[in-house]
Amino acid sequence: xxxxxxxxAPLFDISGLHYRYAGAQADALADLDLTVHEGEFVAVLGANxxxxxxLARLLGGLExxxxxxxxxxxGHDLLVEDGRLSARRDVGVLFQNPENQLVAxxxxxxxxxxxxxxxxxxxxxxxxxxAMLARFGLEELRRREPHMLSGGQKQRTAxxxxxxxxxxxLVLDEPTAMLxxxxxxxxxxAVREMHADGLAVVYITQEMDEAVxxxxxxxxxxGTEAYAGTAAGLFADAVRVRRLGLGLPAAGELAxxxxxxxxxxxxxxxxxxxxxxxLGDAP
Amino acid sequence: xxxxxxxxGATPDEPREPAVPGSSGMSLACADVSFSYEEARAPIxxxxxxxxxxxxxxxLALMGASxxxxxxLLQVVRGxxxxxxxxxxxxxxxxxxxxxxxxxxxxxxVFQAPELQLFAATAREDxxxxxxxxxxxxxxxxxxxxxxxxxxxxxPAHFAERHPYSLSGGEQRRLALAGVLAMxxxxxxxxxxxxxxxxxxxxxxxxxxxxxxAAGVTLLLAxxxxxxxxxxxxxxxVLGEGRLVxxxxxxxxxxxxxxxxxxxxxxxFFVELWRRLGRDPQRAPRSASAAAEALS
Numbered sequence: 001x002x003x004x005x006x007x008x009a010p011l012f013d014i015s016g017l018h019y020r021y022a023g024a025q026a027d028a029l030a031d032l033d034l035t036v037h038e039g040e041f042v043a044v045l046g047a048n049x050x051x052x053x054x055l056a057r058l059l060g061g062l063e064x065x066x067x068x069x070x071x072x073x074x075g076h077d078l079l080v081e082d083g084r085l086s087a088r089r090d091v092g093v094l095f096q097n098p099e100n101q102l103v104a105x106x107x108x109x110x111x112x113x114x115x116x117x118x119x120x121x122x123x124x125x126x127x128x129x130x131a132m133l134a135r136f137g138l139e140e141l142r143r144r145e146p147h148m149l150s151g152g153q154k155q156r157t158a159x160x161x162x163x164x165x166x167x168x169x170l171v172l173d174e175p176t177a178m179l180x181x182x183x184x185x186x187x188x189x190a191v192r193e194m195h196a197d198g199l200a201v202v203y204i205t206q207e208m209d210e211a212v213x214x215x216x217x218x219x220x221x222x223g224t225e226a227y228a229g230t231a232a233g234l235f236a237d238a239v240r241v242r243r244l245g246l247g248l249p250a251a252g253e254l255a256x257x258x259x260x261x262x263x264x265x266x267x268x269x270x271x272x273x274x275x276x277x278x279l280g281d282a283p
Numbered sequence: 284x285x286x287x288x289x290x291x292g293a294t295p296d297e298p299r300e301p302a303v304p305g306s307s308g309m310s311l312a313c314a315d316v317s318f319s320y321e322e323a324r325a326p327i328x329x330x331x332x333x334x335x336x337x338x339x340x341x342x343l344a345l346m347g348a349s350x351x352x353x354x355x356l357l358q359v360v361r362g363x364x365x366x367x368x369x370x371x372x373x374x375x376x377x378x379x380x381x382x383x384x385x386x387x388x389x390x391x392x393v394f395q396a397p398e399l400q401l402f403a404a405t406a407r408e409d410x411x412x413x414x415x416x417x418x419x420x421x422x423x424x425x426x427x428x429x430x431x432x433x434x435x436x437x438x439p440a441h442f443a444e445r446h447p448y449s450l451s452g453g454e455q456r457r458l459a460l461a462g463v464l465a466m467x468x469x470x471x472x473x474x475x476x477x478x479x480x481x482x483x484x485x486x487x488x489x490x491x492x493x494x495x496x497a498a499g500v501t502l503l504l505a506x507x508x509x510x511x512x513x514x515x516x517x518x519x520x521v522l523g524e525g526r527l528v529x530x531x532x533x534x535x536x537x538x539x540x541x542x543x544x545x546x547x548x549x550x551x552f553f554v555e556l557w558r559r560l561g562r563d564p565q566r567a568p569r570s571a572s573a574a575a576e577a578l579s
Contacts, residue, residue, distance in 0.1 A: 047481040048452030096479060153349055177479050180348045180507045182547030206481050245453075247482030250510065250552040250571070257575035272552065276559055279578070 009075055011169045011200050012036040012059060016069035019054055019223075027066070028054045030223040036169065036202060041195050043211035043231070044204045046220035047245025052204045053096065055220070056173040059202065061087030074168045092167035094159050096174045101158040102146040107138055110146060110157055114165040132160040135190055155179060159187060169200040176207065208235075209249040212270045219244055236268055251275035308340040308501035309389055309469035311360065315369035318359050329355040331525040332369070337518075339374070339469075342502040343530075344512035347522035348547040353505040354395070356522065357472045360503065361392040373470070388417060391468030395475045397459030398452065406432065406450070406458055407443040413466045424465075431465035432458075434494070436487055453484030460491070470501045477508055489514060509543075513551035514569050521546050535564035 012034055019029040029051045036042050046052050057063045058071070061084035065071050068079060074090035077083035095101065104110040111132050115125045133139050136156040146154060155178055162170070172191065176184040188210065195201050203214065211217050212231050219227035219234065221244050227234055235241060235248050238256055248256060251269045255278065258265060269275035318330045330352045337343045345353050358364045360371050370377050373386040394400065403409035410431055414424045432439045435457040442450070447458055456476075463471070473492075477485050492515055496502055506512050512519070513533070521528040523546050534542070535554050543549060550558070553574055557567035568574040 048456075048479070048484060149350070174479060178349075178475070178507075180547040181509060181549045182544075183349055184507075206479060206485075208482060242483065245481045245483035247486065253571040254556075254574050254578075257571040258578060261575055261579045263575070263579050272556060272559070275556065279560070 008038075009072070010035045010037050011040075011074055012202070013070065013072040014059075014068065015071070016067070017058065017065055017071055018067040019051075019058060019063065020066045027223050029058070029220075032220075032224050034218065034225075036200055039195075039198055039200055041201045041203065041213070041215045043214035043217045044202060044220065045206075045208075045211055045217060045234075045244075045246055046226070050220040050245075051223040052220055053173055056093055056095065056171050056202075056204060059087075059171045060091045060093035061085065062093070089165075090168040092162040092165065092170045094162045094170070094172050094175050096177055099154065101161070102154060104146070106143050106145055107149070107157050108133060108142040111138075111160045111164050113161055118165065128164055132164045136160045137186060156183065156187065159190075163190075163194065167199065169202065170194070171202045171204075173204045174206060175203075176205070176210070208247055208252075209271070212249060219246070221245075231270065232268065235270060307469070308499045309374050309386065310339040310341075310372075311337040311470055311501065311503065312372040312375070313356075313360070313369065314372060316356070316359060316366045316371060317368045318355055318364055318366050320355075329525055330359060330366075330522075333522070333525075333527045334369075335520055335527060335530045337501060337503060339501055340496075340499045341518065342496055342504070342516040343518045343520055344516035345503060345505040345520050345522065346507070346509070346512060346546070346548055347528070349507075350524075351522040351546070352525040353522055354474050355525075357392060357474050357503070357505055360470075361390055361472055362387045363392070388466070389469045390472065391463040391466060391470070392472040393460055393463050393474065393476055395478065396456075397463075398447075398455035401447040401455060401459060401462075404446060405444050406437065406447055406461075407439070409447055409458060410461045410465045413462055417466060427465045427467065428461075431461040434464055435461045435491055437461065453480060453487070456480065456484065457487065457491070460488075464495075468500065470503065471495060472503045472505075474505050475507065476504070477506060477511055485511070509548055509551045510553075513554065513567075521548070533565075535567075 014032065014034040017029055017032040018027050020027045044052055058065055058078065059073060061073060061078055065078055071078040073087040076086040078087060102110050104113050108129055112125055112129045115128060133142055136159065138156060138160060141153060149157065155175065159175060176187050179187060191201060205211060214231055217229065217231045217234050218225060226244055235252050238248060241248060249270050251271055251274060254275065255265050255269050265278040266281055267278060269278045313333050313335055316330060316333045320329055333356060345356065347353055359366050376383050376386055401409055403412060407428055410428045411424050414427050429439045432442060437454060437457055447455060450458060476488060480488065489511065492502065504512065504516055518531055519533050520530040521542065528546060529542055535550060540550060554564045554567040558564040568577055
């Protein structure tokens with residue numbers, strides 16, 4: 001058994017992290033620092049190939065860092081095998097593609113899979129699984145075999161399974177990328193509810209509007225930190241945003257296009273409500 | 284899976300000259316098309332009695348909830364799966380008509396995450412695979428590969444000899460698209476091409492599709508992204524549980540909005556903005572620059 005985690009220490013305490021894939025010429029992650037505290041919602045952005053998914057695997061204890069000054073997840077040392085095994089229990093990770101995460105014969109067994117491994121009592125497990133199925137609108141699919149599900153349904157099943165096990169922090173790697181707009185809203189709402197309940201979330205995304213409400217935004221570029229700060233601070237510098245392969249939320253893109261035509265708005269709106277307010281204020 | 288079903292009336296492959304660049308797009312019509320996956324237990328109907336027409340050079344967004352049959356419909360249109368009933372008409376030709384197989388070869392399908400299918404040692408060899416299989420003369424293959432690489436923003440001088448795996452994720456997706464474009468499709472089918480792309484690569488892909496559309500290529504775009512569907516497509520087709528729910532021009536009336544919501548969709552950003560500004564949502568702009576122009 002590893003030592004019990006310190007409740008006040010950061011959930012992720014990463015310094016000088018390097019990761020290089022076997023045979024690669026360069027580091028996928030290079031000298032990366034990352035600290036995530038209890039209750040935080042941290043959005044991670046970055047162009048394709050910037051190292052976001054690699055980071056998710058390392059945070060979840062699924063890969064061994066090539067090197068690090070220190071790398072702690074929920075107090076577990078990611079540089080040693082025992083620490084990574086403990087991290088896998090406390091850190092819930094959902095990947096971009098749920099195909100490889102569905103293992104059971106039907107949806108409800110898949111959602112129960114992690115709880116069975118932890119030997120939960122049957123009645124508790126049933127209640128927990130039912131709650132998860134309801135939260136993700138999967139009740140009617142509970143007996144469906146995973147290979148008979150659409151991509152979006154698979155993603156919701158995988159997320160329900162990750163969350164069924166009590167976690168200290170979630171690492172979500174583009175969880176909405178394959179979902180229809182309503183499915184995306186359901187997942188976002190569920191994630192925000194869990195965050196409101198106190199769970200820390202590291203949220204990797206290519207959707208700029210999903211980063212707007214985050215406590216903090218970290219942008220990866222070339223495997224290392226290219227920006228860390230607020231969403232407003234990131235989007236205020238449109239030239240840097242483009243250089244990093246990113247964009248502005250739609251409201252911000254329109255404000256920028258207006259400014260280019262000599263009609264600058266007061267402040268930079270990032271949501272449609274902020275945009276409407278700014279347009280109302282405009283002379 | 285029943286992907287090995289032969290398409291009725293298909294003629295054997297024979298060498299064919301590539302279509303002239305810029306030749307007009309192909310029209311598409313589906314007439315009562317149904318397709319079910321064969322499963323040991325009760326079959327799940329994937330597409331049921333779907334009929335619609337897409338004129339040559341038109342652009343149609345194929346939308347609907349996850350599992351509504353969008354990918355299946357694209358595979359049937361491409362001819363990878365033969366419909367159980369009904370027919371896919373290309374330029375008005377039915378599968379039993381002479382020349383149908385040749386028309387099918389002018390339909391390009393870009394799969395989800397097409398970069399997973401890259402396999403050759405160089406970008407040039409990967410893009411050349413399709414045209415060579417069509418039996419084109421080698422100088423035509425070279426010209427088609429160079430053009431396709433240029434169209435997707437991977438100039439051959441810099442990229443043709445690179446190993447596909449040495450390219451970034453966004454470059455790999457564009458290379459895979461080049462592999463389809465090299466065969467000069469007159470009807471291009473795209474299955475969720477924007478998923479997992481960073482915003483910069485998304486902008487590039489939108490630009491590529493806008494140029495293909497301007498060149499007259501017919502587009503059928505399956506996507507969950509209502510904003511990009513609105514930016515690129517003149518018309519909308521909504522599938523619900525395999526059935527056609529609506530097809531035709533975008534409709535942002537109260538009934539149209541209800542239909543979108545019932546099918547797990549929403550209004551595009553600029554449409555919502557126009558409505559909330561008290562303007563006519565049917566005349567909402569399709570890009571930030573067009574919106575800024577209208578508001579200036």
